[in-house]
Amino acid sequence: MPPSTPVSVAEPAAAVTVPGVEVPATSRPERHLWRQLWRRKTAVLGLFLAAVVLGGAVLAPWLAPEDALAMSPRRFAAPSASAWLGTDQFGRDLLSRLLYGARVSMVVAFAAVGVAMLIGGTIGLCAGYFGGRVDLVLMRGVDVLMAFPTLLLALAVVATFGGSTRNLVLAVSLAYIPIFSRVVRGSALSVKQNDFVEASRALGARDARIMFRAVLPNVLAPIIVQATFNLSTAIMIEAALSFLGLGVQPPAPSWGGMLSEARSFMELDPWLALAPGGAITLAVLGFNLFGDGLRDVLDPRLGGQG
Amino acid sequence: MRRYIAVRLASLIPILFGVSILVFAMQALVPGDIVDIMMGGDQAFGDKNAEARMRRQLNLDRPVPERYVLWLGGMLRGDLGTSFVSGKPVLGEILRRLPVNLELATLAIAMALCLGIPIGTLSAVRRDTWTDAGIRFGSVLGYSVPNFWVATLTVLAGSLLWPGMPILQYVPFTENPVRNLTLVLIPSFVLSLTVLPLIVRMTRASVLENLRLDYVRTARSKGLPERRVVYRHVLANSLIAVLNVTGVQIGVLIGGLVLTEEIFILPGIGRLLLESIQKRDFPVITGATLFLATVFVTMNLVVDLLHAALDPRVRR
Numbered sequence: 001m002p003p004s005t006p007v008s009v010a011e012p013a014a015a016v017t018v019p020g021v022e023v024p025a026t027s028r029p030e031r032h033l034w035r036q037l038w039r040r041k042t043a044v045l046g047l048f049l050a051a052v053v054l055g056g057a058v059l060a061p062w063l064a065p066e067d068a069l070a071m072s073p074r075r076f077a078a079p080s081a082s083a084w085l086g087t088d089q090f091g092r093d094l095l096s097r098l099l100y101g102a103r104v105s106m107v108v109a110f111a112a113v114g115v116a117m118l119i120g121g122t123i124g125l126c127a128g129y130f131g132g133r134v135d136l137v138l139m140r141g142v143d144v145l146m147a148f149p150t151l152l153l154a155l156a157v158v159a160t161f162g163g164s165t166r167n168l169v170l171a172v173s174l175a176y177i178p179i180f181s182r183v184v185r186g187s188a189l190s191v192k193q194n195d196f197v198e199a200s201r202a203l204g205a206r207d208a209r210i211m212f213r214a215v216l217p218n219v220l221a222p223i224i225v226q227a228t229f230n231l232s233t234a235i236m237i238e239a240a241l242s243f244l245g246l247g248v249q250p251p252a253p254s255w256g257g258m259l260s261e262a263r264s265f266m267e268l269d270p271w272l273a274l275a276p277g278g279a280i281t282l283a284v285l286g287f288n289l290f291g292d293g294l295r296d297v298l299d300p301r302l303g304g305q306g
Numbered sequence: 307m308r309r310y311i312a313v314r315l316a317s318l319i320p321i322l323f324g325v326s327i328l329v330f331a332m333q334a335l336v337p338g339d340i341v342d343i344m345m346g347g348d349q350a351f352g353d354k355n356a357e358a359r360m361r362r363q364l365n366l367d368r369p370v371p372e373r374y375v376l377w378l379g380g381m382l383r384g385d386l387g388t389s390f391v392s393g394k395p396v397l398g399e400i401l402r403r404l405p406v407n408l409e410l411a412t413l414a415i416a417m418a419l420c421l422g423i424p425i426g427t428l429s430a431v432r433r434d435t436w437t438d439a440g441i442r443f444g445s446v447l448g449y450s451v452p453n454f455w456v457a458t459l460t461v462l463a464g465s466l467l468w469p470g471m472p473i474l475q476y477v478p479f480t481e482n483p484v485r486n487l488t489l490v491l492i493p494s495f496v497l498s499l500t501v502l503p504l505i506v507r508m509t510r511a512s513v514l515e516n517l518r519l520d521y522v523r524t525a526r527s528k529g530l531p532e533r534r535v536v537y538r539h540v541l542a543n544s545l546i547a548v549l550n551v552t553g554v555q556i557g558v559l560i561g562g563l564v565l566t567e568e569i570f571i572l573p574g575i576g577r578l579l580l581e582s583i584q585k586r587d588f589p590v591i592t593g594a595t596l597f598l599a600t601v602f603v604t605m606n607l608v609v610d611l612l613h614a615a616l617d618p619r620v621r622r
Contacts, residue, residue, distance in 0.1 A: 042443075144324030147603045148595075151561030156595045159583040160332045236452055240565060243454055244580060259455060266462045273462060277455030285450035292446070 036297045043293020049286025053279075057102035066093035068100040068253045076269045085275055088258075089265050094272070097253040098279050104242075104254045105283060108165060109234040112172035113227050119173070120180025121223060127181065128188025129211050139185070145178040154237050158246045168247050172234050183226045187219035194218075221298040228291035232284045239280045255280050310614055310621045314607055325599050326381065330374050333592045341366065381596070387589035391582070396593035399578060406574035409479065409486075410566065411559055413494035415552065418502045423548060426509025427541060433514065441506065448503035453562050457496045457569040464492075476572050493570040500562040501555040508551040512544035546617050553609030557602055 037043050056063060065084075070092060077087040085094035127138040145153070157171035191197065192215065200214050241247035242256030250257055255276040262272035341360050361367050365376055380387065386396035429441040479486040516522065517540055525535045564576030571577075575594055582590035614620045 042446075140320060140324065143321050144328060147321050147325045148599050149557035149560040149602050151564065152557075152595060152598055152602075155564065155579070155583070156329070156332055156591070159591055160336055162337070232450070239452055240454060240561075244565070244568065246583065256454075259458060263458060263461075266458070267465055270462060270466070273455075273458055277452060277459070280455065281447075281451045284452070285447060288446055288450050 033297055037293055040293045040296065042289045043296075046286050046289025046291070046293060049282050050290055051286075053102055053283040053286060054106055056099050057106040060096075060099040060103050064093075064096035064099045066096040068092065068096045069251055076265070076272075079271070086269070086271055088269075088272055089261070094275055097258060098255070098275060101253040101255045101258060101276065101279065102283070104165065104248050104252070105235050105238055105280075108168045108172060108238040109231050111169045112234050112238075113176065113230050115169065115173035116176035116180050116230070117223060117227055120177040121184045123177070124181040124184025124186075125188050125211055125216065125219070128185040129192060129207070129215060131189075135185075138181070142178040142181045145174065148175070150175045150233070151237060151240060154241060155244075155246065158241055163241070163246045163249055165248060168238055168241060171241070172237050175237070176230050176234070179230065180223065180226060183222050184219050187222050188215050191215050191218045225291060225295045225298055228287055228294055232287035232291065235280065235283050235287070307614065307621060311611060314610060318603060318607060321603060322600065325603070326378055326596065327374070329592050329596050329599070330377055332595075333588055334370060334373075336588065386593035386596070389582070389587055389590050391585050391587045391590075396590050399590065400575055400594060400597050403573055403575050403578055405479065406476070406567070406572055407563055407576070409490055410494050410497060410563060410572070410574065413490065414497040414559060414562075415501065417495055417498040418505050419548075419552070421498070422502050422505030423509050423541075423545075426506040426548075427513055427536065427544075429506065429510040430513035430517070431536060441510075445503040445506045448499060448506075451499075453496065453500045454565040454569060456499060457493070457566055460492060460496055461569060490572075493566050493572060496570075497559070497562050497566045500558050501552070504551055504555060505548060509544060509548050512547035513540055516540045516543050546613060549609060549616070550613060553606055553613075556605045556609075560598055560602055 037047075071090040072087065072092070074087050075089055079086045085098065088094055088097070123138050123142065127135040127142075148156070153175045154168075154171035157174060158167050161167045161170070197210060197214050200210050205213070238247060238254070239256035239259070242254040243260045245257075245260065248254040248257060250261065258276040259273060259280075262269075262276065266273040341357055341364075365373050368376070377387075384397055386400070388395055389399065392399070425441055429438045432438050475489055477485045477489060513536075517536075522535060522540060525539050526532070530538075563574060564579060566572070567574040567576040568580055575598065578590065579594040579598075581587075582594065
């Protein structure tokens with residue numbers, strides 16, 4: 001499949017290849033895209049919610065009124081001017097804990113999706129581009145990972161290696177690698193058929209160059225859409241694992257862990273169970289709504305009626 | 307069709323083989339020495355002879371590939387190993403708890419389909435009305451709410467509003483069927499909420515897609531009432547897509563079962579898995595993981611075969 005043209009031809013050809021190759025990627029100007037997105041009310045709401053959670057996570061040290069671990073004698077305090085959301089069983093400020101909990105949630109979600117996108121994307125790109133035996137071997141491996149329900153695979157990883165932020169990232173990304181592989185492979189297969197891929201090959205570009213300069217820009221849309229949805233489910237999986245006591249270990253605040261601790265006290269103070277669950281819901285909802293909007297704008301074929 | 311079944315069944319073998327390697331690798335990768343973990347609380351701790359005996363028993367004195375082959379041989383004979391904690395065979399423990407999972411999962415899927423298909427159809431038929439908008443937003447909200455939160459709040463609501471509520475108990479079906487069903491009903495309904503939103507969404511999308519097809523115009527133009535067109539023709543054709551999404555959702559359901567069993571304290575395989583994770587009872591962890599993955603793969607195959615049986619185009 002790789003062209004047998006001498007290397008010296010490939011280099012000057014590169015200058016010619018680039019403009020020809022980038023046309024499909026830039027034919028939808030970004031400004032147009034944002035305007036389309038802006039017109040969708042639910043997508044804007046989603047972006048707003050996601051931005052609030054992300055902002056809370058980044059700015060937690062400055063926004064939080066108290067230290068998330070600082071205990072005080074004011075236990076189970078009701079929401080008031082000094083503690084907006086009240087305090088928990090150790091007198092810790094609930095709002096501060098929610099803000100720091102957002103950090104764990106966002107770090108795990110973004111890191112896990114990033115890692116899965118890189119590894120899964122590369123696997124999918126190679127499988128789709130090279131086809132044949134490469135495709136067969138890579139996708140068999142992906143099939144094996146797909147054989148585990150997402151939460152079960154993540155559960156097995158943290159059960160083996162123990163609960164920590166790093167292991168949570170490992171667990172969630174492992175569960176997402178097959179998803180990205182499949183999405184990218186499918187798109188790469190169809191992009192490969194285009195004339196501009198054939199053209200850059202005829203001009204003597206090497207496989208790696210064709211893959212990253214010609215094919216990759218054209219599979220970005222489905223990758224971005226998939227990543228947005230996976231951010232929302234990653235938040236959910238992280239929360240579920242921490243809820244089961246297998247994620248971030250207490251006293252460090254995490255939304256799932258807070259909800260789990262609240263179970264012993266919620267009859268006394270229902271607010272303790274309501275707040276962390278509400279935070280998870282808003283974060284997940286934000287990324288889901290934003291993802292729906294992105295999908296409609298970027299890739300209408302994926303399911304316009306959804 | 308027979309050929310299709312054979313091909314699909316054969317494709318299961320390499321996947322299950324890979325699954326077994328992965329599960330075994332996890333067990334082998336556990337940080338620390340498994341014998342130390344096992345003997346941590348024992349009086350025999352530090353006793354070199356006892357340690358050596360245990361190593362021999364667990365085949366830990368042999369090279370890893372040989373251990374894998376021995377382990378796989380056991381699996382194929384139905385020997386999933388022996389629990390470190392209870393000393394009982396793992397397979398027996400799993401099978402003893404299986405009825406709980408089967409009951410919960412079956413009820414949850416049945417409830418999700420019985421609610422989801424009518425709601426999705428309604429949404430499609432009333433396209434672009436307030437009803438449709440409400441149902442669509444409800445389904446996005448539905449899969450954004452963590453199910454374990456809903457379950458926790460259900461338990462909370464139960465204990466606050468109805469102190470004698472039959473919850474957080476379990477009685478086997480064979481012992482007292484009526485009591486069993488009343489106890490399992492609420493957890494099943496909560497579990498069904500994990501798959502309901504996608505069934506609604508898929509039904510809506512599929513009904514809308516079918517409404518645009520030629521056969522609908524034919525049915526309408528030969529004078530069939532709209533009700534009959536929708537319920538008899540469109541819905542029947544849409545159900546194949548719904549079947550597919552239900553198959554995909556089995557994985558979500560298995561994950562949801564683990565959490566539901568934990569929160570409602572039901573003695574299923576999910577709780578067995580969690581308990582053994584807490585006790586670091588690795589034979590049970592690997593056994594339960596392998597079992598659930600096998601169930602998942604098999605269920606997906608069954609859904610694919612059903613799909614092929616209903617839709618000849620799939621068979622090729």
